[in-house]
Amino acid sequence: xxxxxxxxxxxxxxxxxxxxxxxxxxxxxxxxxxxxxxxxxxxxxxxxxxxxxxxxxxxxxxxxxxxxxxxxxxxxxxxxxxxxxxxxxxxxxxxxxxxxxxxxxxxxxxxxxxxxxxxxxxxxxxxxxxxxxxxxxxxxxxxxxxxxxxxxxxxxxxxxxxxxxxxxxxxxxxxxxxxxxxxxxxxxxxxxxxxxxxxxxxxxxxxxxxxxxxxxxxxxxxxxxxxxxxxxxxxxxxxxxxxxxxxxxxxxxxxxxxxxxxxxxxxxxxxxxxxxxxxxxxxxxxxxxxx
Amino acid sequence: xxxxxxxxxxxxxxxxxxxxxxxxxxxxxxxxxxxxxxxxxxxxxxxxxxxxxxxxxxxxxxxxxxxxxxxxxxxxxxxxxxxxxxxxxxxxxxxxxxxxxxxxxxxxxxxxxxxxxxxxxxxxxxxxxxxxxxxxxxxxxxxxxxxxxxxxxxxxxxxxxxxxxxxxxxxxxxxxxxxxxxxxxx
Numbered sequence: 001x002x003x004x005x006x007x008x009x010x011x012x013x014x015x016x017x018x019x020x021x022x023x024x025x026x027x028x029x030x031x032x033x034x035x036x037x038x039x040x041x042x043x044x045x046x047x048x049x050x051x052x053x054x055x056x057x058x059x060x061x062x063x064x065x066x067x068x069x070x071x072x073x074x075x076x077x078x079x080x081x082x083x084x085x086x087x088x089x090x091x092x093x094x095x096x097x098x099x100x101x102x103x104x105x106x107x108x109x110x111x112x113x114x115x116x117x118x119x120x121x122x123x124x125x126x127x128x129x130x131x132x133x134x135x136x137x138x139x140x141x142x143x144x145x146x147x148x149x150x151x152x153x154x155x156x157x158x159x160x161x162x163x164x165x166x167x168x169x170x171x172x173x174x175x176x177x178x179x180x181x182x183x184x185x186x187x188x189x190x191x192x193x194x195x196x197x198x199x200x201x202x203x204x205x206x207x208x209x210x211x212x213x214x215x216x217x218x219x220x221x222x223x224x225x226x227x228x229x230x231x232x233x234x235x236x237x238x239x240x241x242x243x244x245x246x247x248x249x250x251x252x253x254x255x256x257x258x259x260x261x262x263x264x265x266x267x268x269x270x271x272x273x274x275x276x277x278x279x280x281x282x283x284x285x286x287x288x289x290x291x
Numbered sequence: 292x293x294x295x296x297x298x299x300x301x302x303x304x305x306x307x308x309x310x311x312x313x314x315x316x317x318x319x320x321x322x323x324x325x326x327x328x329x330x331x332x333x334x335x336x337x338x339x340x341x342x343x344x345x346x347x348x349x350x351x352x353x354x355x356x357x358x359x360x361x362x363x364x365x366x367x368x369x370x371x372x373x374x375x376x377x378x379x380x381x382x383x384x385x386x387x388x389x390x391x392x393x394x395x396x397x398x399x400x401x402x403x404x405x406x407x408x409x410x411x412x413x414x415x416x417x418x419x420x421x422x423x424x425x426x427x428x429x430x431x432x433x434x435x436x437x438x439x440x441x442x443x444x445x446x447x448x449x450x451x452x453x454x455x456x457x458x459x460x461x462x463x464x465x466x467x468x469x470x471x472x473x474x475x476x477x
Binding site: 199 | 329428
């Protein structure tokens, strides 16, 4: 127990540092690849780091002082969630902590009382509602196949999780779009200014609070890519390369979908997400019970 | 640490113009000129923006809107007046409802001439504006070090004294409509 906690602490600190670097790099690549897909040159890869640095130096102002507390809690919880996952500890705990982090983010959006960010917060709740069942089904399938909730056990298996959990993996790929707020499902926030809700949850955030919200998105991206990579890990050392490549392919697919599909209504989002969750989970349960 | 000019986020407001300049502003932001390669993002949210891009002149109806957007923006910030109308009122300068250029409402840092303004001119104006943005940021950080800036309680952004003074001046000025009314009354 003691060593587990120490492991999670070290994992969280490492995730806070490496997640920042990898997340910023991934974001920079995302913006550049998106720009190329739109026929533009795009900013430099280092651009997201400059943005964050600038936002931290802006004048501090918020409509409600508690906003900053909420957003800081959200960021810290997400870092711990990533620490739990990357330290190879409990997958279920990681999922619950990341949800709790999102709830704090919603609280931060609601705290300003602005109609734009309140509507953004409501839409964020709908997004949580859409992707949450799939995450828990993934954890259940993980337990049935591996026999434990500990992430570290996948690296001791003779076969990767994808062999028995491929239907759930397809579901997770779909959910990833909602979790990372990519285009068909970017209901609560938007990178573009043509959104009817301005920037949704981010509307009333400014300066350091906005920087923390952006950092949260980086960590979320790294965590989601980690969950994708987890499906390809096994006892062989070369599986680590396969896992990283799989995460990159999944992420590229996200960018491609982000740039090619228009935003849907929340009703469609929930029905698609729940439909896919139900189908993939049932297929996976049958598949696992047959083998 | 990087300078704020590395990532200038823009809010674009069309006061009262023929929309010629707005099309050129969009042209500067879209693939043809692609200002995003310099980190410029069109935000649409004054709280996120560093640069206030105004096209068109100020009239009696939108002066309060321009001032409100300016007040909602956080320091350091720069105002760029794009096109002849934003600089001086342009072809609409003697209209009954027009107050004048953007500088009648808020302090302007860079004037970009042209009817309509060409995207390359706009980029040129941007570069000038970013120099001012960096200077303002440096001034802000040096003031912070000297603790001359009174710590706000975090409730609301304090509008800069420069802006408040400007607002008072513009409110004291009689609009052309008011002038006519006073004449009639006399």
